[in-house]
């Protein structure tokens with residue numbers, strides 16, 4: 001059997017084990033997917049400075065994100081339908097993150113509910129909020145996250161309407177999948193996935209079902225978003241959400257310096273520089289290309305976090321050098337989950353931890369809190 005040595009290995013195994021519509025859901029960008037590709041490609045263009053003959057002993061990856069100690073500054077990003085990559089996916093990923101000592105962020109559009117995840121974890125996790133037109137439902141979600149003792153609310157600001165992902169349309173994405181001949185044949189080829197799904201009762205969006213009134217076509221994420229998400233959400237809404245929540249707030253989906261300044265004015269704890277994994281505005285720049293300017297503009301006023309395109313520890317280090325205090329992985333942990341369940345999420349984190357640790361040493365540093373732009377090679381590739 002092939003060893004799983006990097007995130008690409010986990011991706012290949014997940015492709016075999018997860019039904020096509022859910023693997024594709026994770027592995028898609030909007031329209032031409034140019035921004036999805038740019039997130040990864042732009043990382044590859046950035047080169048690190050190799051330094052030699054420096055003491056490499058006693059290295060540390062420990063840091064903090066919004067004041068919470070993390071064993072490395074790499075959290076699990078909120079991802080929709082995670083419980084369709086593997087049965088009970090959000091509960092397993094949250095446990096893996098807890099055991100690893102990094103934050104787990106539960107998506108509003110998760111299969112396992114806030115209460116499901118709280119029932120299998122001991123440390124507080126973070127909750128990602130989408131704002132629906134039904135404000136009672138939103139207030140209820142915020143209160144449920146408080147009751148579950150979530151320690152941060154991550155408000156996503158870049159998805160009030162959905163960028164089209166062609167693969168989801170072609171695959172007829174829904175949770176649970178419709179029992180068409182094509183889907184039945186596809187699932188029949190993934191016996192482990194089916195066995196897990198038959199053992200669990202968690203097969204639809206449990207943060208929503210039974211909590212929101214007039215739930216329409218929830219099985220289809222795109223029609224639910226069109227019907228329910230509030231396209232009028234504005235900076236003013238951030239204030240009442242912050243007030244109602246009363247705890248640490250993170251604004252996810254900032255890609256522009258002007259927006260970063262407005263976000264810093266809200267008094268939130270952190271922003272996440274993000275283009276939603278290239279799933280929203282196709283044609284937007286990669287996140288790593290905008291990070292330095294955003295960090296320069298607001299880094300002294302608000303903690304700057306980063307996601308998009310991280311596939312290795314080297315990528316994490318590049319983002320930290322260019323101004324991020326914390327980073328997130330989405331697809332890499334989903335591939336681990338789809339491939340091997342909870343041990344796969346831990347493996348994805350461990351692969352990234354080992355790469356980050358050795359790369360830090362080869363750059364001549366011992367403490368992850370001690371990295372900066374001077375570690376980036378300023379050669380022709382950066383012009």
Ligand code: GLV
Pocket residue numbers: 079080109159276279
């Ligand atoms: C939901 O957040 C998605 O990007 O599909």
